Amino acid sequence: MVKTRAQQIMDHEHVHTSEEITQGIREIGAEFEPYIIRQRRHFHKYPEQSLHEVRTTSDICGQLDAMNIPYERPLETGVVATLRGTAPDAYRADGTPRRRLLLRADIDALPVTERTEEEFASVNEGFMHACGHDCHIAMMLGTLQILRHMTDDIHGEIRVVFQPSEENGKGGKMMVAAGATRDCDGAFAMHIWSEVDAGKISIEPGPRMANTDWFRIDIHGTSCHGAMPQRGADAVMAAAEIVNALQTIVSREISPYEPAVVTVGEIHGGTARNVIAGSAYLTGTVRTYGSTAHQMMPELIKRIVSHTAMALGAEAELTDYTVANLKVDNDPAAAQRGRDALVKVLGEEAVGTYRGTLSGEDFSEYLHEVPGALAFVGCRNPQIGATFAQHSCFYKVDESVLARGSMFAAQYAIDFLGEE
Numbered sequence: 001m002v003k004t005r006a007q008q009i010m011d012h013e014h015v016h017t018s019e020e021i022t023q024g025i026r027e028i029g030a031e032f033e034p035y036i037i038r039q040r041r042h043f044h045k046y047p048e049q050s051l052h053e054v055r056t057t058s059d060i061c062g063q064l065d066a067m068n069i070p071y072e073r074p075l076e077t078g079v080v081a082t083l084r085g086t087a088p089d090a091y092r093a094d095g096t097p098r099r100r101l102l103l104r105a106d107i108d109a110l111p112v113t114e115r116t117e118e119e120f121a122s123v124n125e126g127f128m129h130a131c132g133h134d135c136h137i138a139m140m141l142g143t144l145q146i147l148r149h150m151t152d153d154i155h156g157e158i159r160v161v162f163q164p165s166e167e168n169g170k171g172g173k174m175m176v177a178a179g180a181t182r183d184c185d186g187a188f189a190m191h192i193w194s195e196v197d198a199g200k201i202s203i204e205p206g207p208r209m210a211n212t213d214w215f216r217i218d219i220h221g222t223s224c225h226g227a228m229p230q231r232g233a234d235a236v237m238a239a240a241e242i243v244n245a246l247q248t249i250v251s252r253e254i255s256p257y258e259p260a261v262v263t264v265g266e267i268h269g270g271t272a273r274n275v276i277a278g279s280a281y282l283t284g285t286v287r288t289y290g291s292t293a294h295q296m297m298p299e300l301i302k303r304i305v306s307h308t309a310m311a312l313g314a315e316a317e318l319t320d321y322t323v324a325n326l327k328v329d330n331d332p333a334a335a336q337r338g339r340d341a342l343v344k345v346l347g348e349e350a351v352g353t354y355r356g357t358l359s360g361e362d363f364s365e366y367l368h369e370v371p372g373a374l375a376f377v378g379c380r381n382p383q384i385g386a387t388f389a390q391h392s393c394f395y396k397v398d399e400s401v402l403a404r405g406s407m408f409a410a411q412y413a414i415d416f417l418g419e420e
Contacts, residue, residue, distance in 0.1 A: 016152070016153055018344075021150070021153050021414060022344050022345050022411060024149075024150060024153075025146055025150070025345055025407050025410050025411055025414075026345060026407060028145070028146045028149055028150070029142065029146050029403050029404075029406050029407040029410070030403065032142050032145045032146065032403065032406070033142075033402070033403035035141075035142065035145065036138050036139065036141065036142035036145075036402045036403050036406060037138070037399050037402060037403075039063070039137065039138040039141050039142075040134050040135050040137075040138035040399060040402060041120040041134075042059070042120075043056060043059070043107075043129065043133075043134040043137050043138065044118075044120050044121075044122070044129045044134040045120045045121070045122060045123055046059075046122075046123065046124060047109030047110075047122050047124050047127040047128055047129045047134070048108065048109055048124065048127065049108060049109060049110075049111060049127055049167075050108040050164065050165035050166070050167050050168045050170065050171070051076075051077060051108075051164055051165045051168075051170070051171075052077070053077040053078070053107050053108055053164045053165075054077060056077070056107050056108075056137070057073070057077045057078060057079060057107070057162070057164070060079050060107070060137065060141070060162050061073075061079060063141050064079065064081050064144075067144060067145065067148055068148075069081050069082070069083055069144060069148065070082055074175070074178035074179065074180070075164060075174055075175070075178060077107075077164040077165075078107065078161070078162055078163050078164040078165075078171065078174075078175065079161075079162040080159060080160070080161050080162075080175075080180060081144070081159070081160040081162070082157065082158070082159055082160075083144060083147055083148060083151070083154070083157070083158040083160065084097075084151070084154075084157055085097070085151055085152075085153075085154025085155055085156050085157060085158075085417060086151040086152050086154065087151075087152055087153060087154055087155040087156075089155055090154060090155050090156055090157070090417075091156075091157075096183075097156040097157035098155060098156050098417075099155065099156035099157075099185045099186075099416070099417050099419070100156055100157045100158075100159060100183055100184050100185055101156065101157075101158050101159070101184065101185065101186050101187070101188065101413055101416050101417055102159045102160075102161060102180065102181060102184040102186070102187040102188070102366060102370065102372070103140060103143065103158060103159070103160045103161070103187075103188055103189070103409060103413065104160075104161040104163055104187065104188070104189040104363060104366060105133075105136040105137055105139070105140035105160070105161070105162050105163065105189070105190075106133050106136055106162075106163045106164075106166035106171065106362075106363075107133055107136070107137055107162050107163060107164055107166075108133060108164055108165055108166055108167050108171070109122075109124075109127050109128055109129045109130070109131075109133060109134075109167075110127065110128055110129070110130045110131060110167055110391060111126060111127060112126075112127070112128040112130040112391065112392075112393050113125070113126055113128065113393055114128040114130070114393055115393040115394055116393075116394055116395070116396055118396070128393065128395070129395075130390065130391050130392060130393065130395045131167070131390045131391055131395070132191065132192035132193075132379070132390070132395075132397060133166070135192040135377075135379070135397055135402055135405075136190065136191070136192065137162065138402055139190060139192075139377070139402050139405040139406050139409065140160060140162065140406075140409070142402065142403060142405075142406030143160075143406045143409040143410050143413070144160060145406070146406060146407065146410040147410050147413060147414075150410075150414070153414055153418075154413070154414060154417055155417045155418050156417035157417075158413055158417070159180070159184060161175055161180050163175050163180075166361070166362050166363075168324075169212060169324035169325050169360065169362050170362075171362060172325065172362030172363060172364070172365030172366060173362070173365050175365075175366075176365050176366065176368075176369060180366070181366055181369035181370050184369075184370045185370065185416075186334060186370055186371055186372050186416055187363075187366040187367060187369075187370050187371070187372030188334070188338070188372055188373060188374075188375075188409065188412055188413070188416070189363045189366075189372075189373075189374045189375070190374070190375045190376075190377050190405050190408070190409060191361065191363075191374060191375070191376055191377065192377050192379050192397055192401070192405070193354070193376040193377060193378060193379065193380075193390070194379060194380050194386070194387070194388065194389050194390055194395070194397075195354065195357070195376075195380065195389075196352050196354050196376050196377070196378030196379070196380060197352065197378045197380050197381070198378050198379050198380055198381040198386070198398035198400065198401050199349075199350065199378060199401065199404075200350060200351070200352025200378040201342055201346070201350055201351070201352050201375055201376065201377050201378060201404075201405070201408060202351075202352040202353060202354035202375065202376040202378070203330070203335050203338035203339055203342065203373055203374075203375035203376075204330065204335055204339075204353070204354070204356075205330050205331070205332040205335040205336070205373075206329060206330060206332075206335075206356075207289045207327050207328070207329050207330075207356055208327075208328045208329070208330055208356045208357070208374055208376070209327060209328035209356065209357055209358075209359055209360055209361040209363075209364070209374070210259070210261075210287040210288060210289055210327050210357070210358040210359065210360055211286075211287065211288045211289070211294045211323070211325070211326050211327045211360070212285065212286075212287060212323075212324040212325045212326075212360030213285065213286040213287075213288075213294075213297065213321060213322060213323050213324060214283070214284075214285055214286075214320070214321075214322045214324055215283065215284055215285070215286065215298075215301060215318060215320060215321045215322070216281060216282070216283045216318075216319050216320040217239075217242060217281060217282040217283075217301075217305050217316055217317070217318055217319065218279070218280075218281045218316065218317055218319045219235045219238045219239050219242070219269070219279065219280040219281065219282075219309055219314055219315070219316040220235065220278070220279055220314060220315045220316070221233035221234055221235035221238060221276070221277060221278050221279065221280075221313070221314040221315075222276075222278055222313075222314075223271075223275055223276055223277060223278030223279075224275075224276045225274065225275070225276070226272075226273070226274040226275055226276055227274070228276075229276055231276075232276040232278070233276075233312065233313035233314045234276045234277060234312070234314070235269050235270075235277040235278055235279050235280040235314055236269040236270055236276075236277040236280050237312060238280070238308065238309045238312045238314040238316060239267055239269055239280040239281075239282055240267075241308050241309075241311075241312060242282065242304070242305055242308050242309065242316060243264045243267065243282065245304050245305075245308045246262050246264065246284075246301065246304060246305075247262065248304070249262050249297070249300050249301070249304065250262055253296070253300055254293050254296075255293075258288075258289070258290050258292075258293050259287075259288070259289045259290075259358055260286075260287065260288045260289075260290075260293050260358075261285075261286070261287040261288075261358050262284065262285075262286050262297075262301075263284050263285050263286075263287075264282050264283070264284040265283060265284050265285065266281075266282065266283040266284070267280070267281075267282050268280060268281050268282075269281070281319075286301075287358035287359075287360065288327075288358075289327060289356075289358075297321075298318065298321045301318050301321070302317075302318045305317065305318055324360065324362075325360050325361070325362045325364050325365065326364050326368065327360075327364060328361050328363055328364045328367060328374050329364070329367060330367075330372075330373040330374060331367070331371035331372060331373060333371065334371055334372050334373035335373045337373075337412065337415060337416060338373050338375055338412055339351060340415070341408060341411040341412040341415050342375075342408055342411075344411055344415075345407050345408060345410075345411040346404055346407065346408060350404070350408075352376070352378055354376050359390065361374065375408070377401055377404075377405045377408075378401065379397035379398050379401050380398070381398040384396065384398060386398045
């Protein structure tokens, strides 16, 4: 039987040096690059919404079966796989691993109609992998392809979580509640990112993604004939004024040095074109980095909403304020380990810098349980039209970065598990 290059690299019987391990990661990763791109395109073509990732989960399981990697399905969708190291010290006498690292990839898509005209564009009308979770699945499968050929260099155990429902902020909580982080010593994740250039990866300490909150505001007015506005209290007018007034929270209530966003994403009101609306409602999101600003937001919104509506003869209330996920805050030691691994496997030129984003990510749920870090894998490349923001119907990525992401994750995992 002809051996693959991956088998040739790692089947010689001696303890591998750090340089040999890294070279092995590079060469195995390069061998599986076509596989990684093929997987990305497959999952891109069949996107599924949060908590309905049925085919996605089944297809991931099929790939794990082909790699002979055991897994469990603690939720209706999503998978938790286990890769056991075979280094002599990987497990203690009682059978527990000396160290265990959690690697996480999210798998759900968005309710976005794709307009990229790619050959592998979504065939599920109204849904698209517009945030790169297809890339996350593919990079993680690529990471497993590398690591399963290198188990003699894995000094512990790797738990790989393919997580559903990140886009609505529920999946991380569900996986943690199901025990995903139990007995783990660290966690690591990657996010493909349109604001970082292709070829660069940012893994820096501190806040990287924001506290994410959702709100709803209900406005109560008095309906009347559209030609007799003096006889009523216009809920739509009050809603419009509230949208504007909410922006004064960031401009006048929060320090200019404190990042914050208040966005109204929906406004609904009225029943007919010639009727002054008697009711309306708004929904939106709040994003913050700082704990103080985060804690202040509900009361600030209540005050502004109530007083603005009152000035127009209406009433309004904050009927829902939900903390979806807290900020992603990279552990300094994990970020430094990541930078070291990045330089080792991809070179100093791969180190990217990024200020962070007020987008949210429920990987924060894992980081509340164990220390770890999230890395931004750059995919921006104007030469191929990969310039559109996350969640755009035109979203594209430079696929040449995917295998590099897999190599980086593999190096991080081996380095983490090799630490004392």
